[in-house]
Amino acid sequence: MNMFSSCMITALVILTLPIIMSSTKLYKNKLYPYYVKTATSYAFMISMIPTMMFIYSGQETIISNWHWMTIQTMKLSMSFKLDYFSMIFVPVALFVTWSIMEFSMWYMHSDPYINRFFKYLLLFLITMMVLVTANNMFQLFIGWEGVGIMSFLLIGWWYGRTDANTAALQAVLYNRIGDVGFIMTMAWFLLNLNTWDLQQIFITTNDNFNLPLLGLLLAATGKSAQFGLHPWLPSAMEGPTPVSALLHSSTMVVAGVFLLIRFHPLMEHNQTIQTLTLCLGAITTLFTAICALTQNDIKKIVAFSTSSQLGLMMVTIGINQPYLAFLHICTHAFFKAMLFMCSGSVIHSLNDEQDIRKMGGLFKVLPFTTTSLIIGSLALTGMPFLTGFYSKDLIIESANTSNTNAWALLITLVATSLTAAYSTRIMFFALLGQPRFSPMILINENNPLLINSIKRLLIGSVFAGYIISHSITPTTIPQMTMPHYLKMTALAVTTLGFILALELNLTTQGLKFNYPSNYFKFSSLLGYYPTIMHRLTPKTSLTISQKSASMLLDSIWLENTLPKSISYFQMKSSTLISNQKGLIKLYFLSFMLTMILSLLILNYHG
């Protein structure tokens, strides 16, 4: 009897301890954030033990704790599935969260409600763990909704700001639309397979799994901000930077992709759903990369970058490589969280300036942040032998050598080069050149909380790809032989993106900004999608109701048709044809005179 399940349960229980202590005096203590951070780091270290055991011996566990209820023939219980996916994801998520908590001790240290902030972050982490280790769909749904609610609470952290409230509401609404798909899938499984347990779902056969997989795809579209349900992710940057780093780059938004990866035994035999996933992911990655090119807020560029990488993960699922998508989730967490933390460091140092047109020259002033920003961007674009290379390059190679949709492949390659382009844009505007910010700021990045957290993720960004991909069990066999031009494709398009972006930036640096062209307007207004969806539909219904109820019935038929038209017509015609002067007495007198004269003169008849 080894310590696998006990260590894992211990790690998960350690995470819940600060929440339990939140009703005691400890919660009002000034050291509560430190306590939370330490709890997370201990949970990480303890969860590494089962992970090492899994890597060494391939042992998987399912822990079924507590039988909740049995509804006629279906048994619902609390069960944790500790297999390949959850065992590798849990330490990665805990490591990244540990660094983010240390970072937010620096970032939010002047916030009076910092204890509540850490409690919310910890609650989010717990629900994410519940989601990842769930063995049945009900527990997964609990985690799913939990991360949605915590996302709402954390995005609207500064609730006095209208934009933050709107963004939080937007996140909840878009996630809800995805949840409809999830519930449809649960209902289908309940009706047809009589279970919500993953094991039973995978062994019962059915000829056609199209409907539940479509529901899962809709759920993933909502949660992972694929095209169609994507506007909430850039709007979610209204929350504090640690929230953006944790939720909207590493953990919550990958929940949708994780769901599809969990159901990969169902998806491997369904060609239709794979093609749908592929095309959806390809559209997402290209569209969001185009939108990222002209944004001016540094957090929004990184948010669109996250969206683009999520589209890439969907593409990977679409070419039937769920393990590669999972590897990309794990490696992406490192450098994306680090990119967000570096942008948080820049923002805080420049006294809350988020516009890259007002940054510049930070190369000499913030050396450590500059280093990590550059390394993070290089890892994101897939520089050989950094972290991103081990997942992203493998994805591009598999897509190139597989029998897949050529259009989807082409736009994925274009999006890869655009990734390099907007990364260059961030680095060029924020770091290089002469400073464009106000010189009255004291810039100091010497806080050990900041430095240590970014340093940990920096080491992770450089080495984690190597360590993870050489430690995991071999799953799907990567393509070993391919022509050299296919092998070099990812590197070539990335280099092309870098060079083009650098040239364009350097050339147009001193030029005056003309009237924006149509392509620029398309990109910077996010493809007109939020404008159309959020404004056109309510405006249409309001206009239709005004025109039909108020104007048509009331104004036209009841008011104008008979009464006002008659009076108007009479007035117009009388003013037209009357040329009298209103000398009534004269007219009357002349009439009387004429009568009298006619009576007198014409009296003689006969």
Added chain:
Amino acid sequence: MSMVYINIFLAFILSLMGMLVYRSHLMSSLLCLEGMMLSLFVMMSVTILNNHLTLASMMPIVLLVFAACEAALGLSLLVMVSNTYGTDYVQNLNLLQC
């Protein structure tokens, strides 16, 4: 013609003169209009009753109805003038816009 008809006819002529000749108030013209209608009504009723023109008995009623309409119209015009100017002096009925 018998005396009754001449009497009533004279009443009609008097009211007509009163309507055509007036000095300042529009109201006096409208009042004389009512007088004309009244005398016409009486003459019509006397003629019909004396000559037993039974089928024409509805005509005084019709005359009354139209007289009422026309009185209302005249009064509304008077009210409009009075709203604009405060009085109903006929010298106000000019084309001045104010």
